[in-house]
Amino acid sequence: MSMQPTLLSSLKEHLTLAKELRHLEIHFYPEKCKGVWQCYEVCPVGCWTPNYEARVAIFHDPEKCIACGACVLQCPQDAIELK
């Protein structure tokens, strides 16, 4: 049994990744949000805007999302999921 990544195994891995990546979507739970704005700080495509009065982030333009996962990783409240 060999673990050697050949062109074929690399191909397979990427086809699997491709399937997953296509369907990834942001799920936001605003009730958990405490208004730390890390999502707004790190999103490279502008999907997040802070609502300063309500101290909650707003997720908009989901079609812009590139599923990079930055907001998910930086949210201290685990209020964002990518699945």
Added chain:
Amino acid sequence: MATVFMKWLETSPTAYDRGIQLLTLGRIQRIKERIANAYVHAGMRVLEIGCGTGTLTAMMAARGAEVTGIDASPSMLAEAERKVAQEGLEDHVTLKYMDAVLIGERFPPASFDLIVSTLVFSELSPYEQRYILEACKTLLAPNGRLLIADEVIPTGALRRLFYYVVRLPLALLTWLLTRTSATALRDFESLLEQTGFQARAVASHLGGSLVLYDILPAEIARAEANLPPTVIGRLQHRVTFRTLLLDLWLLFFRIIPPYPKVRTGLYMIGNPTPESPVLVTGNFDLTVRRVVKAIDGKVNVWLLVADSAGINVWCAAGGGYFSAEKVIAAVKSSRLEEVVRHHALILPQLCANGVDGWRIRKEIHWGVHWGPAKARDIPAYLDANRKKTDAMRWVRFPLKDRLEMVTVTLGFYGLLILLPVFIFWRPMFWPITFSIVGLSYFYAIVHPWLPGRDGLYKSIPLSLIALAGLLVYTTVWNPLPAVDLFHWMVILTGLSVFTGAELQGMSPLMRGEQANWGWEAVIGLALVALYWLVPLALGWR
């Protein structure tokens, strides 16, 4: 397609084993056997720094030792886990994802009787080496021992000549066969002495270029004052023959490893004071030079270069090469706390997809600020007191970047497609070269105006435009026979799909190119089938 080939080019765990065997002409195995047989006893607590694929880990555990193996590469660790499980040694081995620099913080003092490390130190900067050696001193139990085997540059002119004559071709051959490369230690014995160790070379192979050191804490501990003061280099924006050559190489062959790296550690840009801001970046040569170019002469800052495996921060963070662990390791080994009087790091925004800011905040109590997405905005960002405008935050893909990235793609895929065409299909070489180059740059220019956000989707209008061009060509200039016309339609459609899909991975603006990979393959195969079958079916000749 790009990532498939990059993955393949990358050093894989098993290729690494073979590469290291070849590079050392099998001598590393002998050294490992010697370590396990001569130094390891049952019940011994052993720490292996950089366990890699676990060859030595398993050998030591088989001798009855309790081995803790750490490595900073998840894929190597996975292979080590497999190897250890295969030999039924799980109960005697603990494997951990950890940067070597952090051993001092993660294990209690005096918790190991033996610390071993093979071919790790040569990969580290002198500051990291020093930091780890000092940690080893506290981690070793009384009568504990340190064993380091590594490549060294031999002393003596003749030996050195022999070393270069033999090693360089060997290194090239090894890289070609296994994509593994290694560097060599310089002046390691004096570093050991400075950090308070006594070293003895107990095995020397390959003309003194592969050495096993048996290292004990010095009997009379030398005063800390003996350590030479840390010299922090200054980075300046300079254009030299070397940088021009590198730029040219990187313009065409950026995605071919090994990537040019900058030594990790702390650098000055301008004349920073202890109050000046600290910027963090990865160790890809081009990244560092671009940051320096953007800043030099404008603001005075400290630049902390952390290990990102020589990959740009976005791809490195996404691929797991650039992480909080690496940033923490850089902060610790550079002794940043002794240099600056604040606790704030400015990280590139585009590494937030893989560097966990909260881990850095919680573990070492440094503040993490997300800097601008592009290096050129750093001076304005600092002038505004770390305030980021939306323009600094959002990534765009302007014409200049598109042209650059198309060239990067062409350099590699151009070769990949055109080389076989040149060899097997000589008459088509120039027409296909012209088509692929023309289509790529045309696509780069019109990219924002083509409908859709997806590269594959955009390739539909692109191929329609290409087909329209073909139609004009055949009616106005040179009427093609039906079979040639059909073949060219298929070729142009294929190249358009390829071009559209390939540029996908070239900007953070679009989802990773993997997303299109399956379709790209299906369409490609379908087109090849059409190319052969349709003329056959219609009886064209």
